[in-house]
Amino acid sequence: MAVSDGQGAELTRLRSKRGGRLAKRFIDAGALDDMTASFPAALAAIRKRPEAELAIDAFGRRLWQRCVEMASIDHPRRELVGWDDRPLYWARLAMLAQLRDWRPKFGADDETRARWERRFEWASRGITSVGFGSEPQTARTILVSGFDPFRLEGEPRASNPSGSIALALDGQVIEAGSTTVRFASVILPVRYADFDAGITEKVFGPYIEDGPHRVDAVVTTSQGRPGQFDVEGFFGRRRSPDGTRDNDGVLIDSAPESAEAGAGMAAGPEFLATTLPVERMLAATGASAVLPNRSVVEVVDGAKSPTVSPDGPTPGSRAVRGSGGGFLSNEIAYRVALLRDASDRPPRTGHLHVPRPAPQLDDGELTDPDFDDERAGVVAQARELVIAAALGG
Template sequence: MILKAACLCLSLIFSASSLAASEEENRSEAAKAAMPHLLAPFETQISKLSASLAKAKNSTEVDALLISAGQTLWNDARQQARQTTDDRPLYWARLAITQQIRDGKLGFDADATQRNSWLALFEQNSRGIQDIRYTQGVKRILLTGFDPFLLDRNINQSNPSGLAALLLDGKFIEVNGQRAQIETAIAPVRFADFDAGFVEDLLTPYLKDPVDLIVTISMGRKDFDLERYPGKRRSADFPDNLNIKTGGTLTNPVLPLLKGKTLPGAEFVEFSLPIKNMLTVQAPFIVHDNCTISTLRQKGFCPKNLAELAKEVSVEGSGGGYLSNEISYRSLRLRDQLGVKAPVGHIHTPAIKQYDADKEAAIVQQIEEMLKAALAK
């Protein structure tokens, strides 16, 4: 087995020094009231971790506890998802633990800087990032999903992309007699993490030693969309999971950051997915090659190629103006920067309202079939 551990920049800017509860954690009580069953399988683990942290004598002990807790949570959530077809328990259990890390009792004094470093450590391990392992001699697929989002609209919202990450992680598929292994991670819905380099830190090892396919996934519209032209700028006028807006709008799109500097790169990039193969998987949901974009000069059009966009300012990529578009842009920009020829691109899944186990299971099954088609010769 080969272990590739990415050292990710998870910003986790929850508070400056007091480590007060984050906006995500502030929703926990409402989530418990609406969905009391979700955390039940994790309550013992959460209680044991709290007791162990209270007895910890130094930071080394806390590090070990949080690495173990993150890995256990990820693995337990994977197992539970196979039984319940639900991504939400992982999200809410993670928040229960991050709140403990933030303000829970320890056996020694720790400042805000130390607690923030523990938050980042726990997140890396509870998002599947440190669990990415490939068996030698197989084709390698890397897939990412997202946390649930827009939770102030629907506290019980699920995200089929996160479910796909849980159900497909570690799975082997057969493609023309060749085994392929899927490894996954789940991204936060937080602008600050993207600005801090989350995507770049996650994907760089798997582009420098290229895997056979990188697919980022998020929840989208009515059908499946393969997003041809991701755009650079943020223009969606709605918040992330910390209730932060970027200030970007359809008339004033803003540039993202990368580790304190403006994100470099062209206004648009183009996916490198094996589109013809993937478009053969048209059931139970329709799959589109979505090329529609918007610029400051023109709204809602489909360019023939990237050259046509050379002098344009991006407003919306094919995937919109939010983090789903941005994870696709960043992954492709990084691929091009590193000079890699690996197929990379983004899938928007059909949308679900709140939670729909049957529909989400069908979505994940069709994603798996698209991955098989993508690797077929």
């Protein structure tokens, strides 16, 4: 059962005095203040309905592109490192609030306004601009996803290193020996409602099915445990998040043995496995350990309570948690693998949990040098792991 402490918890946090001040600090420190300052005026200048979607798309895409550009170049006004994901997160929220507050003279019903908000969100997450240019057919293409910061109720200044990885990799082209590898990235929301509405299938489907946009690999990433990368072996079908709320404040409140699958999933097995080249990825060295994780939590046929199975699922068991847990990081990997297994020419897919740097922030600080250095190491090592995923096989 899903329990919410109030839909729109992210915007509620933003509109609070503390949240508003924090958002402004991140937006200013990320040199995105001109974006949030000019958006309301651009909206106010719109006189006809068709102009609205054009302006909303343009601002969303520009916000994403600005943050991707800053991930690879120094900006004279930016106080935070270029691939810090938090200015993008807070600027997106601020601009969504501005969009929600806009009252166009030509009017707009709730359905239209919801469509506008989704268009802005998807554009500002890189979703509507995924592309691999005109690389030769021999180039390897790889689609990478990260997530927004979450658990902000405990630490509103939290970063999500997977979002930093996505910003750092989007649009990058590298030469690995005789192979060209090209990356595209997206950052997804930490909200059950978006997954229930099919965001995974809509975003990844065109790049997994056999066709002109098919990629060679999909690597979904998320924040994991401190000090190590986990290459997850198995993904469970059901939600069992162990007390973690999503960013809308929604908590899945059910016993592990009665865990249920997310809405809208196609039929599929209880567990699906990674098809990434795990051994090749384990050989990618760096500051943090890279470990395979095959452990799952399952209810074995005939049992009443869940058990931990360290080397993968038992045939016929009921999934409780995949190797990477039972939250949305597990779910995105499962949904992507389900699309993969329905494809006539499937790309390799899998999930990488990345180390969670822990900032030691004093009151009023947005970051600290040790945190920035550790996160830089995570981003650099993740790049090598994703390259290994692209080259394997």
